[in-house]
Amino acid sequence: MKTSLPLFRRAFFDPWRSTLAWAAGLAAAAFLYLPLYPSIGGSAQMQEMIDALPAEMTKALNYDQIATGPGYTQSTLFGLLGFLLMTIASVSWGAAAVGGDEESGQLELTLAHGVRRVQVVLERALALLLRVLLLAGLVFVLVLLLNEPSQLGIRAENLFGAAFLFAGLALLSGTAALCAGAVTGRRVYGLAAGAAVAVLGYVFNAVGRQGDSVEWLLNLSPYHWAYGNSPVINGADWLVVIWLWGISAALVAVAAVALERRDVGA
Numbered sequence: 001m002k003t004s005l006p007l008f009r010r011a012f013f014d015p016w017r018s019t020l021a022w023a024a025g026l027a028a029a030a031f032l033y034l035p036l037y038p039s040i041g042g043s044a045q046m047q048e049m050i051d052a053l054p055a056e057m058t059k060a061l062n063y064d065q066i067a068t069g070p071g072y073t074q075s076t077l078f079g080l081l082g083f084l085l086m087t088i089a090s091v092s093w094g095a096a097a098v099g100g101d102e103e104s105g106q107l108e109l110t111l112a113h114g115v116r117r118v119q120v121v122l123e124r125a126l127a128l129l130l131r132v133l134l135l136a137g138l139v140f141v142l143v144l145l146l147n148e149p150s151q152l153g154i155r156a157e158n159l160f161g162a163a164f165l166f167a168g169l170a171l172l173s174g175t176a177a178l179c180a181g182a183v184t185g186r187r188v189y190g191l192a193a194g195a196a197v198a199v200l201g202y203v204f205n206a207v208g209r210q211g212d213s214v215e216w217l218l219n220l221s222p223y224h225w226a227y228g229n230s231p232v233i234n235g236a237d238w239l240v241v242i243w244l245w246g247i248s249a250a251l252v253a254v255a256a257v258a259l260e261r262r263d264v265g266a
Contacts, residue, residue, distance in 0.1 A: 005123055005126075006123075007110070007115065007119060007120060007123035007124060007127075008123035008124070008126050008127050011097065011123065011124045011127035011128075012126075012127040012130060012131065015093075018089075018093075019131055019134065019135075022085060022086075022089040022135060023134070023135060023138050025085050026082060026085055026086070026135055026138060026139055026142075027138065027142060029077060029081045029082055029085060030077060030082075030139065030142040030143060030146060031142075031146075032081075033072075033073075033076045033077055033081070034072075034073065034076075034077065034143065034146045034150045034152065035146065035149070035150050037069055037072050037073075037150050037151060037152060038150060038151045050063055050064070050066060050067060063075055065230060065233065068153070068233070069150070069151060069152035069153040069154060070152065070153065070154045070155075070158065070230075070232045070233040071230065071232070071233055072152070073143060073152055073154060073232050074162070074227065074230055074231070074232040074233060077139070077143070078139075078162055078166050078227070078231075078232060079227055082139060082166065083166075083169070083170075083198075083202075083223075086132070086135060086136070086166065086167075086169075086170035087169075087170055087173050087194075087195075087198040089131075089132075089135065089170070090128065090132050090170040090171060090173050090174030090177075090194070091173050091174055091176075091177045091190075091191060091194030091195055091198065092177075092191070093127075093128050093131060093174060093177075094128055094173070094174035094175060094176070094177030094178035094181070094190060094194055095177040095178070095180075095181050095187045095188075095190030095191045095194060096181075096187060096190075097121075097124040097125070097127075097128060097177075097178045097181065098120065098121060098124065098178060098181045098182040098185075098190075098255065098259060099177075099178075099180070099181020099182065099184065099185055099186050099187040099188075099189065099190040100181065100187035100190070102181075102185040102186075102264060103185070103186060103187050107120070107264055108264055111264060117256070117259045117260045117264075118256045118259075118260055120259065121178070121182060121252060121255045121256040121259055122252070122256060124178070125175065125178060125252040125255070128171070128174050128175070128178065129171060132167050132170050132171050132174060133167055135167075135170075136163045136164070136166050136167035136170070137163070139163060139166065140159060140160065140163035143159055144156065144159060147159075154232060155235075157235065158231060158232055158233065158234065158235045158236070159232060160236075161231050161235050161236025161238070161241070162231040162232045162236060164236060164241050165226040165227070165231050165236055165240065165241055165244070166226075168226065168241055168244035168245050168248070169201075169222060169223065169226045169227075169244060171244070171245070171248045172197060172222055172244055172247055172248050172251075173194040173195070173197045173198045174194060174248075175247075175248040175249075175251040175252055175255075176193045176194045176196075176197045176251055177190040177191060177193055177194030177195075178190065178251070178252065178255055179193070179251040179252070179254050179255040179258070180192070180193035180194070181255075182254075182255035182256070182258050182259045183254075183255070183258040183259075183262075185262075185264065197222060198223075200220075200221075201221045201222040201223035201224070202221075202223050204217040204218065204220050204221035204223070204224070205217075205218060205221040205223040205224040205227075205228075208221060208224065222244065225240050225243065225244065226240060226244060
């Protein structure tokens with residue numbers, strides 16, 4: 001009997017140790033940052049320290065709202081360490097999905113079994129999507145559990161929307177890595193493309209918040225698209241959620257077309 005979605009099943013279940021390791025890292029970040037808020041986040045001393053920092057640095061690090069529980073969570077977990085961990089995980093998975101497989105010679109073996117190239121891209125993209133959603137769901141649950149004990153005061157519906165943006169932002173970098181790997185057949189180009197989306201997005205956000213003359217950079221920043229509205233504080237802009245996820249879908253489509261049209265292993 002033929003197994004349904006065989007490539008997806010293998011891509012999703014075989015690297016379970018990697019998924020578990022990234023989940024542990026995100027859990028550690030949540031337990032490291034969030035319980036500290038009652039002692040440092042809402043204190044007058046913390047606000048005084050933030051006010052003493054240069055305004056440019058505060059804006060660059062997204063610390064201008066850190067004195068509130070939702071702002072603290074937005075800045076430290078979703079906007080900094082969690083963003084970093086999720087991006088690295090997604091980019092590494094995306095770059096390995098096609099480009100890494102081709103470099104190792106496994107892709108040619110897979111295609112020799114009568115598997116269509118479009119199927120390779122779509123099933124591995126689906127595995128990437130579900131792994132990213134799994135990690136984002138874990139962060140959502142952990143923040144929800146720590147919300148009351150850590151006195152964060154986050155509304156559950158705002159947290160839900162922020163988790164979707166968190167996943168969408170990571171997925172954008174991951175699908176960029178998958179697309180570049182499918183176009184070039186090289187894992188390193190996938191890593192470079194995924195990292196560029198994340199790093200440039202963060203840098204454009206940091207620089208664009210420094211003044212009116214550079215504010216136009218915010219329009220080029222996926223990081224700002226996702227977090228410019230401070231979704232943990234104000235709730236998600238669902239049009240932005242659709243936009244981020246739509247771009248990721250388009251990148252997967254480009255990857256499928258590119259792999260279908262070029263020689264593999266050339």
